Amino acid sequence: MTAVTTDQALQRLLEAGRVRALATDPEHARLWDALVCATEGGKRFRPSLVVALHEALGGALPEAAVEVGAAVELLHTSLVIHDDVIDGDHLRRGRLNVSGTFRDIAAEAGADPGAAAGYGRTAAILAGDLALAAAVRAIATCGAPTEVVHRLLDLFDAALHTTAAGELADVRLSLGVSAATLRESLAMEEQKTSAYSFALPLQAGAVLAGADEATTARLGEAGRVLGVAFQLTDDLVGVFGDPTQSGKSATCDLRTGKQTPLLVHARTTPEWTQISPYVGRDLEPDELARVQDMLGTCGSRSFVEDLAAGHLAAAREVIDGLGLRVELVDSVIARSAVLLAPREVAA
Known part of the structure; x- marks a missing residue:
């Protein structure tokens, strides 16, 4: 086992990037610093999965595993920065994200609101691109044998x-x-x-450990269903969670009208005529509480919870069938589930 952790590997990648950013332009260095901030506060389960699978399969490339884990985390950073642009969000984990930071910088300099928002979006798109490029570079230079690096790049692609x-x-x-x-x-x-958060790190760990194609494919299937379980739980957190604990807005999915399984199920219930007026617009706290209550009483919350549990059980069955003990798999879902507000119990 290497003494270097994925956090240390990530920090080294970020510091190297900042050196290049400073050599380019001081304003560009501010952009890189915002990217660095975007990496802070995450769960880090993706790089942990890479290392855990590599170890579980008896891998002999621990240094490469932590580098690949750091690359997966940078990929995640890239995607969440871009996702915030897509959703029009300016907060992430309870604080200003890249677009929000640069929007405020422009506003403080005297730009009108529209121009400031455009500057923020531009900065976020560029920061996400930089993080993505850094992730691919980290894979290419992870120190694994050439044929392994090629397989890893194929997985990333x-x-x-x-x-x-x-x-x-x-x-x-x-x-x-x-x-x-x-x-x-x-x-x-x-x-x-599923593809980047679970299938990729599980399969990357397997490839680094020299696993055969059948094992790698089975881990991809486990990652697919595990990712769905995670996303279903995340959907619940995005409506029923406490933003101060989760760092996620409790109204974004409702405001943007995302057709998550939670709302797809709710649309099939008699309560939908009462729920639908709250979808597609900003909500006040009392309105959010009302729609949360209706999504619970109509059965949509329990439907999604059961669906998530079924997918998690399927993933566990695959991993157990391979003879692996990867406790991290269950803990990933458990960490999201604790962010949910408890259900009201009728007297």
């Missing part, structure tokens, strides 16, 4: 294509031109989250 398809589907389904089916909603969530 596939994950990026799948995630991009999921992001586009998320926005397309939110256009309001048609109602998404549960199948469409789940497929979108699988593409948007």
Whole structure:
């Protein structure tokens, strides 16, 4: 086992990037600093999965594993920065994100609101691009044998294509031109989250450990269903969670009309006529409390909780079938679940 952690590897990558940013332009260095801030406060389960699978499979490339783990975290940073641009959010984990930071910088300099917002979006797009480029570079220079690096780059490429398809589907389904089916909603969530957050780190750890194709493929399947379980739980946190604990807005999904399985199910219930007026607009705290209550009483919350539990059980079955003990798999979902507000129990 290497003495270097994925956090230390990530810090080294970020420091190297800042040296290049400072040599380019002082304003560009401010952009890189905002990118660094975007990496702070995350759960870090993605790099942990890379290292855990590499160790579980008896891998002999611990230094490369932590570098790849750091690269996966940079990829995550890139995607969340861009996701905030797509959603029009200026906060992440309870504080200003890249777009919000640069929007405020422009506003303080005297720019009008529209121009300031545009500057913020520009900065966020560029920061996300820089993080993505740094992630790919980290894979290419991780120190693994050439054939392993090529396989890792193939995994990254596939994950990026799948995630991009999921992001586009998320926005397309939110256009309001048609109602998404549960199948469409789940497929979108699988593409948007599973590929890069779970299948990629699990398979990357396996490839670094020299696992055979069958094992690597099975871990990809486990990652697919585990990612859906995580995203379903995250959807619940995005409506029922405490933003001060989760760092997620409790109104964003409702405001943007995201066709998550939670809302897809709610649309099939008699309560939908009362719920729908709260979707697609900003909500006051009392309005959010009302829609939360209705989503609970109509059965949508419990439906999604049960769906998440089923996907988690399927992932656990695959991993157990491979003879692996990766406790981190269960803890990932558990950490999200504790962010949920407790259900009201009727007297």
